[in-house]
Structures are given as structure tokens and as C-alpha cells.
Amino acid sequence: MPVLPKSDQSASQEEAVEEMKDSLKLKFSFKLYKVTKTLVVAKCRVAGCGWKLRAGVKHGTNRFWVTKYLKTHTFLVSDGMAQRKHSTPKYVGGKRNCIVDLQQIKCDCGVNGIEKIPCSHAIAAETFAKLHIASLVSPLYSRENLYTGYSQNIYPCAGEVEIRKCLPPEVQSGPGRQKKSRWQSWLELSRFRGHKPRKLHKDYRCSNCKQPGHTRPNCNQPVL
Structure with a gap:
């Protein structure tokens, strides 16, 4: 300076x-x-x-x-905007004081040099200088480069494919005794106490193996 x-x-x-x-x-x-x-x-x-x-x-x-x-400015950009709008946006304060060069597109934090996108310090300086934030983004992220990258055909890499039969996971019963009954509703209890004939249920059929005589918790077949 x-x-x-x-x-x-x-x-x-x-x-x-x-x-x-x-x-x-x-x-x-x-x-x-x-x-x-x-x-x-x-x-x-x-x-x-x-x-x-x-x-x-x-x-x-x-x-x-x-x-x-x-020579180093230590004020926040927000303070500079609130008090003196003509102050320089080159010096940005905060938890860490960083110097932003809007012409060379550099910042002391190093984020812009690695990710090629403006850091929080550069965005604050651009906003203070009333410039468009997109001017600090690298041309690598432009629409033209995106179209160029997908302009040619993309083929899968040639390699060996492992042929192996994929088996279902092993079924393990949970801890404790398996539940054999369920909570009955008031209608079922009244029927039982009044010795009324209950509705006949159809045969149980497992939802896993589709076989009658048992249900899914008692099924010994692999999970399908």
C-alpha cells in the first residue's frame, strides 16, 4: 500500500x-x-x-x-459499513484477521486458493465493495466447463466382475421369550366371558416363506 x-x-x-x-x-x-x-x-x-x-x-x-x-486495519466489515462506507474493504476483521486482495483473488486464510471459491472474508469484502460475488469464483465452475466435461461419451471402466452368489442375511431371534399371545380387545374378552362362540380364524400363513402352520417370528427360513 x-x-x-x-x-x-x-x-x-x-x-x-x-x-x-x-x-x-x-x-x-x-x-x-x-x-x-x-x-x-x-x-x-x-x-x-x-x-x-x-x-x-x-x-x-x-x-x-x-x-x-x-498499517493493519482491525475493524470488522460490518462496522466499516455502518460507520464509514468509504473505508477500504481490503482489510477484514473477525475471529481471525485476514487480508483479502480482490484483484489477485487471494486471502490469507487460503480457502480460495484450494477450493477456488470465495471464502467468508472475500464475500464480506466483495459485499462491502458492492461487487458481484460470482466474480471471485474460478472459471473451473463455469457452465461452459461443465458442458465440456460431459460433451464426450463416458464409458465404464473395464475390469473383472466378481461373480458371487449373494445370500440373505442370517436370521437371529431376539433375546427373551417369544410372544405367543396378544392383547385382546374388549369384544373378544366379552365373548370369552359370555362363552359365546368366537370367530374362527383362518389358518396361519407365514409372510416370509408363505407356508401355513406358523408365522414370521417362528419362521426358520432365510429372510427373502
Whole structure:
């Protein structure tokens, strides 16, 4: 970022302020926190940001020297959008401070370089800069590349096929005694108590092997 390097000097207070403005006007906006005849302190306009530039008159000279320069922005994108919309989207804060370069499509987290899709930091920077998020996606995910990949015939790989008979799973009875009766309804109980003839049920037939005489829980055949 083109800023005044540390130990740079200026002939006057006005010249120091103008040089700072000229070197930073294309990147972000700042405010002059303190301006005297011997001291100039500039800070980022976003509250809580750690960016700071300090220039003072060196003893025995009449020139301003850059004595302190903290170049990294630490504000959140949401704070920048709420407080100063003209602040730079290049510096993104959060649980981890990452620098996003929208021109080179790079981020310090490395997600964009591996997956070729924008990370959360890049999306926040794009949203702040009012750019389309799709501009950060790699051309590998484009529709043209998708059509090109399926334009030719795709044949299965030639290989040996294992011929083996697939048997049904082994049936194992659950723990405990198998249930032989069921809960009867009030109508069945009334018939039993009144010694009324009950309805004759048809022969049991297993739903697994389709054989009469037993039901599925008592079936010894493999599950079909």
C-alpha cells in the first residue's frame, strides 16, 4: 500500500498532511486526531480500528518525521459499513484477521486458493465493495466447463466382475421369550366371558416363506 514509510520527512506541517492524503486517498479515509506545529496524528475513521500514523518534528530540525505507523486495519466489515462506507474493504476483521486482495483473488486464510471459491472474508469484502460475488469464483465452475466435461461419451471402466452368489442375511431371534399371545380387545374378552362362540380364524400363513402352520417370528427360513 503506498503510504509514507517510517522515517520519511516533510518540510512543514501542511506538506506532511498533504503527503499523507495523497498517499492514502485511494485506499481509505482517515481523520486527523491531533494537529499541532510539531505533531500530526492520523487515525482510521472507524471506531476501534488499530490503524494509526504519527509524525513529529525531530529535535534540532524543522522537518516532520514519521515516527509510528500501524498499517493493519482491525475493524470488522460490518462496522466499516455502518460507520464509514468509504473505508477500504481490503482489510477484514473477525475471529481471525485476514487480508483479502480482490484483484489477485487471494486471502490469507487460503480457502480460495484450494477450493477456488470465495471464502467468508472475500464475500464480506466483495459485499462491502458492492461487487458481484460470482466474480471471485474460478472459471473451473463455469457452465461452459461443465458442458465440456460431459460433451464426450463416458464409458465404464473395464475390469473383472466378481461373480458371487449373494445370500440373505442370517436370521437371529431376539433375546427373551417369544410372544405367543396378544392383547385382546374388549369384544373378544366379552365373548370369552359370555362363552359365546368366537370367530374362527383362518389358518396361519407365514409372510416370509408363505407356508401355513406358523408365522414370521417362528419362521426358520432365510429372510427373502
